[in-house]
Amino acid sequence: MTLPSRESTDLQAFSADPYTTMQRLYLENGAISQLGTGPMRFWLTLGAEACEFILANNHLFSWEQAFAALAPLTGPAALLVNDGDRHRRLRRLVTPAFTVRRVADHLETVTRHVETAMAGWAPGDVIDVYVPLRRALRLATLESLFGAAAMDRSEGLDDWLHDIHRAIDTDVLGGAIERGSGSPVWRRALLARSSVHRWVVAEIERRDRSEPGSDVLGVLLRGVDGDRLTVDEITDQLVSLLEAGAETTAAQLSWMLYCTMRERALWADIRAVVSNPVALDRIVSETMRLHPATAVISRKVATEFTLAGQRFCPGDLLLFSPFHTHRVPSVWPEPERFDPRRWDPGAERYRRPAPYEFLPFGVGTHRCVGANFAVMAVKAAFAALVGRVDGELLTTDARPAGLIGMHPRDGITVRITEKR
Ligand code: HEM
Structure with missing residues (x-):
């Protein structure tokens, strides 16, 4: 009987619990760990130095290759699956929709x-707030992208988007963990994608091009x-904006509620905090440090290089992790x-983080x-x-799930104590 290799065991451990496995492997192996073998192989590149190297050397990597497996779901013109001049052009055309003013x-x-x-919430109700808030943020994202009038025509869209998100999250390693194409999750997502595509094309066709409106479309x-x-390019942007936007934001919001409601002192003082934008910014940053909704980011090597003594070749898949980097004790004292x-x-232990030490939104051309x-x-x-609700947090130890939309696995359960 042959024993499974260490790389295979680590891959299994990572698939079951990527969060603690990353932390263990960093302690055991330092910056670089190989997981899996053959076509399933990928590398974890962990720690602030590895992040700095990757983020400072964009030219060594290809997004197009890293996310090629996702193109049938995102569409070939989505930002995430493009590099170089095409990416630059698309980005120039999409960015104006997301300025602070817009x-x-x-x-x-x-x-x-x-x-x-x-x-419908009332004092005494026990609610998993993650579920209704996720729906609220999906609807809000949808309306921001397509305008209020589109909302009445959006039946089915929510379920389709959920199916697409599930496939992308399980396929975050470009098919390395679960070979995408044959699985029921993937097939369902492809069907959902064509339904979303048709829906978006119909919305574009309804628009009066001389007065296109101020929503993202x-x-x-x-x-x-x-x-x-072009219409196809717009469709690909909108499908991927919906997909990238709604789940991540909902996940981030629920972590923020969880973190603040756990800190009773902070929660008790929360009304003052909400009307104080600087204090609110700090709560957002601290939530994104501890629970970044995008827990890992992947890259495919385009040009050979050496990092921490390990030679990487074109085609190698690397994963680096905002989640892990944000919890490295040498960078973040008492990280948990x-x-x-x-x-x-003004605080004694304040230290302004470098861009590669705090990267919830990534860094560089694909930020x-x-x-x-x-x-x-x-x-x-x-x-x-x-402003409207007070409550008692019943979830005591929220476990994460998901890698691109890392959310509380079992939701955030709250007993409503007050409703204004
Ligand atoms: C808290 C919420 C969010 C988090 C944590 C997050 C995180 C990220 C990260 C880490 C990347 C970089 C991926 C890489 O470098 O490979 C990224 C890219 C992207 N995000 Fe977000 N995101 C969030 C919300 C949103 C929203 C609201 C939208 C749009 C409505 C959006 C649209 C995109 C798009 C289109 C890209 C690809 C950009 C490119 O490749 O040029 N995201 N996001």
Whole structure:
């Protein structure tokens, strides 16, 4: 009988629990660990130095290759599956929809959907708030992208998006953990993708191009300096914006509730905090440090290089992790502790993190294009909740699940004590 190799055992451990496995492997092996063998092989590249190397050397990696397996779901023109000049052009045309000023226009939309989600809550109710809040943020993202009128025509969309997200999250290693194409999850997602595609094309066709509107679709239709996206390109952007935006933001919001409600002192003081934008920013940063919704990011090697004594060749798949980096004790003292004061420049142990030490949205050319929207949405939703509801947190030890949309596996259960 042959024993399974260490690489296979570590792969199994990572598949079952990537979060603690990353931390264990970093302690055992340092920056580099190989997981799996043959076509299943990939590398964990962990720690601030590895992140710095990867992020400072974009030219060594290819997104197109890393995410090629996802292209049937995201569409070939999605930002995430493009490199070089094509990526630069697409990014130039998408970015104007997500400036700080533009995303502020969607604050009321987020607030309204969260208020609707809370409408039926009453003192004494025990609720897993993650479920209604995830739905509220999906609807808010949908409305911000397509406008209020599209909401009445959006039946089915929520389920389709959920199917797509499930496939992308299980296929985060480009098919290394679970070979995508044959699985029922993948087949379901492909069907969902074509339904979403048809829905988005119909929405584009409804628009009056001379007055495209101020939602994201309107901004994309308008173009920049005479350059315009084609209908297929717009469709791919919108499908992937919906997919990338809603689950991550909902996950981030529920971690924020969990962290703040656990800290009774902070929660007791929360109303003052919500009307204090600086304090609110620190809570957002600290939540994203401890529970970044995107727990790992992958890269495919395009050009040979050596990192921490290990030679990497074209085609090798690397994973680095905001989740892990944000918990390295040499960078973040008492990393497991939720402490928004560590973001206060006046505090004794304040240390401004380098970009590769705090990277919830990634860094560089592929940095999250929706970051401003995400921060606005999380803050607006949190303020709406805290302004109306008080509660007792019943979830005592929330375990994470998911890698691209890392969320509380068993939800966040709250007993409502007060509703205004
Ligand atoms: C808390 C919420 C969010 C988190 C933690 C997050 C995280 C990230 C990260 C880490 C990346 C970089 C991936 C890489 O380097 O390979 C990324 C890219 C991206 N994100 Fe987000 N994201 C969030 C919300 C959003 C929202 C709200 C949208 C849009 C509405 C969005 C759209 C995108 C897109 C399109 C990309 C690809 C950008 C490119 O390749 O140029 N994300 N996101």
